[in-house]
Amino acid sequence: MRRSSEIVVPLGSGSARARLPADWHATLAVPPRLPALDDLDREIAEALARPLAGPTLRELAAQAVSRARAAGRAPTATIAVTDATRDCPDDRFLPPLLAQIKAGGIAATDITILVATGLHRASTGEEKRAKLGPAIVARYRVVDHDAQDRDAIVDLDRTAAGIPATTNRLALAADLLVSTGVVEPHQYAGYSGGAKTVAIGLAGEPTITATHGIAMLDEPGVRLARLEGNPFHEAVVEIGRMVGLDFVINLVADADGRPLAVAAGEPEAVHHHLATVAAEAFTVPIARRADVAIAGVGAPKEANLYQATRAVTYLHFAPVPAVRPGGVYLLPATIPEGAGAGVGERRFFEALRDAPGPEELIERLRREEARGGEQRAYLVARVMREASIVVVGAEQPEIAAACGMRTVATLDEGLALAGELARAGGATERTRVPPADHGRPFGVDRSPELDHSLERGLPSGVDRPLELGRPLELGRPLELLVVPHAIRTLPVVAEPAG
DSSP: OBOOSEEEEEETTEEEEEEOOTTEEEEEOOOOOOOOOSOHHHHHHHHHHSOSSSOOHHHHHHHHHHHHHHTTSOOOEEEEEEOTTSOOOHHHHHHHHHHHHHHTTOOGGGEEEEEEOTTSOOOOHHHHHHHHOHHHHHHSEEEEOOTTOGGGEEEEEEOTTSOEEEEEHHHHHOSEEEEEEEOOEETTTEEOOTTHHHHTTTOOHHHHHHHTSHHHHTSTTOOTTOOTTOHHHHHHHHHHHHHTOOEEEEEEEOTTOOEEEEEEESHHHHHHHHHHHHHHHHEEEESSOEEEEEEOOOTTGGGSHHHHTHHHHHHHTSSSOSEEEEEEEEEEOOOTTTTOSSHHHHHHHHHHHHOSSHHHHHHHHHHSOOOTTHHHHHHHHHHHTTSEEEEESOSSHHHHHHTTOEEESSHHHHHHHHHHHHHTTOOEEOOOOOOOOTTSTTOOOOOHHHHHHHHTTOOSSOOOEEOOSOOOOTTOOEEEEEETTGGGOEEEESSOOO
16 A cells, blocks of 8 residues: 555556545555566476466376267367457467377367357457457367357256356367366455356356346445355356366466466465465555545456456445445546447346436346346446446446446546535436437437536436535545555555444
8 A cells, every 4th residue: 555646547559547546545545566487388397397286288088088089089178268258368278288189089179169248248359369369269179158149058956045047158069178268356256266167157147147237236245356155156166067077277367467477277275376366466444435436447348347347346346335425436447349239238228227226226226137247347336336437538428328337538527526526425417318319329319408418527418416425524634545456455444433
């Protein structure tokens, strides 16, 4: 934790800067700088040669070959990799993974690389080449998962807790199933990585809907950085076993993307080990809740509003919310894709856009079965019930405004607006936007009133104010919490949330 007068946070592939106003007090939340791995490729090779638990990948491949040949068929392998929104070094993982699988006897022509998109959009050819490497894409079969393709999805029955377990047919049919991933704090799973790439990233919509439904999110154990007693994590582990995930390789990287640890082997052992590393790497003690928090994201997570809002919800649903009731979250995000192009992203946007206000959306989603994607709208609505969200630097500000968020062009403007809102006690105004033009995906009608309000950085069509907190006492400095990498930082606030 450091104190600072100049503010620098990620914005797109670059950064945004601002000066701290004179009457503000700022705390910079930066995780401890642990030693980074000197040679990532060497550490990957070491992890593959000496798995934490279970056989080596080469041995697993050889066993798969023996089983397939005994059944009179050619052996196959599937490698599930993360999608373009995950900062996972799949281009570094894949060459040694493929070499080990081929050394075990499985031919390159019988290996499929399956992009675990969940309910997000398919990756583009350019994204595949950037993420996996041009040579890999040119030589191997690379397929995007489609959670809504019934022909591609297999029903595996239900977990012990009654969650429908489904998976991609290519994963289930493989004689050897491997996955990659990153281990970092996760809103629902506690920590990402382990079996999650397969259990959720390759699941059909019924599994995603059940695991991301409101009933699951309201479970006390479903919390950021919590594994024990977490029903979401338990479902991920059980579905991974049902699918038959054989081997994983996962990475922990710090907030700056520096690799800290790599482990490979049996999925549960790898995940447990790296979650312990991640807990140390990302936890930052904070003395008190702030009036305003800057939730930094940066590329690739800020590509669309769906992904970018993770930064806000991670800070708000930490063990203690980062801001007080009536506080403000500043979200620097260019969101070049707008709300996002996937099915889940569309549902997220439409749920927020069409709701009269956050309380009504929360009540509706608790009353009805939320579809995959709407769970993120639910979490954002819960934040907006208690705090304001101001999006900074959006290329499509009308998308954020349609969701009831404020928008400004620069970080300086964001600080000025956040100060006004925080000093007023955080009263928010719900955006009412005309219905979208259904001829344009995710379109928002640009009425003159909307255009005018966007120029001012404010939402249009004021509905009813929602009182969130009390006005600040005169003369008290505003407390600002700056979290440059909110998704890879776990602020632990000392003061109680009551």
